Amino acid sequence: MKRAIHTLFLLAGVFVLYVAATGPETYVIGDKIDDFSLRNVDGRMVSLADYPDAKGYIIVFTCNHCPYAQLYEQRIINLHRRFSPMGVPVIAINPNDPDIVPEDSFEEMVARATEKRYPFAYLFDSTQTVYPRFGANRTPHVFVVSQDRILRYIGAIDDNPENPTAVRHRYVEDAVQAILRGERPHPDYTRAIGCTIKRKRK
Amino acid sequence: MRNLYLVSILFLLTPCAIRAQAFTVFDSFSDLEKRIQKADANTTLVLNFWATWCSPCVEELPCFEELNRNFTGPGFEVILVSLDFKSQLDKRFLPFLEKQQLKSEVVLLADQDADSWIPKVHPKWEGALPATVVIRGGQRAFYPDQFENYQELETFVFDFVKKTRKAMCLDSKGTR
Numbered sequence: 001m002k003r004a005i006h007t008l009f010l011l012a013g014v015f016v017l018y019v020a021a022t023g024p025e026t027y028v029i030g031d032k033i034d035d036f037s038l039r040n041v042d043g044r045m046v047s048l049a050d051y052p053d054a055k056g057y058i059i060v061f062t063c064n065h066c067p068y069a070q071l072y073e074q075r076i077i078n079l080h081r082r083f084s085p086m087g088v089p090v091i092a093i094n095p096n097d098p099d100i101v102p103e104d105s106f107e108e109m110v111a112r113a114t115e116k117r118y119p120f121a122y123l124f125d126s127t128q129t130v131y132p133r134f135g136a137n138r139t140p141h142v143f144v145v146s147q148d149r150i151l152r153y154i155g156a157i158d159d160n161p162e163n164p165t166a167v168r169h170r171y172v173e174d175a176v177q178a179i180l181r182g183e184r185p186h187p188d189y190t191r192a193i194g195c196t197i198k199r200k201r202k
Numbered sequence: 203m204r205n206l207y208l209v210s211i212l213f214l215l216t217p218c219a220i221r222a223q224a225f226t227v228f229d230s231f232s233d234l235e236k237r238i239q240k241a242d243a244n245t246t247l248v249l250n251f252w253a254t255w256c257s258p259c260v261e262e263l264p265c266f267e268e269l270n271r272n273f274t275g276p277g278f279e280v281i282l283v284s285l286d287f288k289s290q291l292d293k294r295f296l297p298f299l300e301k302q303q304l305k306s307e308v309v310l311l312a313d314q315d316a317d318s319w320i321p322k323v324h325p326k327w328e329g330a331l332p333a334t335v336v337i338r339g340g341q342r343a344f345y346p347d348q349f350e351n352y353q354e355l356e357t358f359v360f361d362f363v364k365k366t367r368k369a370m371c372l373d374s375k376g377t378r
């Protein structure tokens with residue numbers, strides 16, 4: 001009996017160490033996501049709770065410097081213009097370390113958002129703690145979340161980065177329409193080429 | 203559809219360097235698959251997915267060039283698979299190739315429907331650049347990041363080669 005308790009304590013210890021070493025789990029489809037609070041280009045802190053009437057969220061990890069993010073910039077603006085009146089706003093988050101890419105500094109984000117008149121929040125994950133929770137690994141990388149904050153879609157905006165007129169599948173549009181109908185998006189996971197997220201060097 | 207581009211501007215500009223950089227454009231991923239299948243089971247194929255606009259990719263290119271210089275021959279091939287945009291071929295890709303004078307085989311993969319082909323490269327790849335895949339005897343090893351230095355790349359490639367050699371050896375014993 002004593003031995004069993006010992007083993008139990010040992011296992012619990014190993015588990016605690018494991019969680020401490022790996023950090024909180026990365027979300028998968030169907031997970032409820034935690035709220036976050038990040039600085040917007042207008043200087044204010046923004047969280048999901050700031051959108052009390054939202055029927056969902058299009059969370060886009062994107063940045064200034066990446067050519068793929070630039071190719072999708074207008075399409076991200078269009079997504080917000082189309083779906084925010086229906087209660088599903090775009091929330092853009094720059095996850096990159098500006099020490100590695102100076103073009104992705106907060107000041108440059110403000111400049112870009114002003115120049116391109118971003119109609120959506122453009123937040124800075126300055127401590128790089130939000131993007132790992134989502135498992136974002138590139139820009140742009142999109143996460144569609146339903147009203148009850150359940151993660152419903154992970155992946156690409158559509159299937160043709162270079163030529164918007166040749167797009168055949170509008171993954172994010174389809175996913176948002178699905179969650180607005182109360183359905184599960186299909187597909188709920190797509191891959192895409194993108195720039196790696198620039199993690200702070202230790 | 204395969205187009206062979208020959209860049210001979212350097213040839214015209216510098217009389218001493220009589221070299222032309224050739225590369226192939228693959229409009230469909232199936233063209234790249236055919237290229238991969240051209241290598242036999244004993245050949246080690248190192249595929250680096252990169253782009254001129256991807257700074258970590260450009261940083262690690264010299265490592266792949268060194269690998270190519272040290273090992274390319276019968277049984278060892280390095281292919282640099284660029285994901286540059288076809289629309290920027292003249293403006294960006296060709297000038298980069300002219301400047302770098304890469305000696306490894308270069309292909310430009312222009313298949314836009316990435317979700318359809320990324321998992322065929324490796325099931326663990328989600329699409330971030332750079333990425334490297336080593337193929338030998340039907341097996342694949344995947345590296346989802348930039349190599350810090352040449353030694354790291356060489357170790358990654360040859361640890362995998364050793365592993366596949368062992369596996370192939372056991373396999374042939376088993377069938378006997």
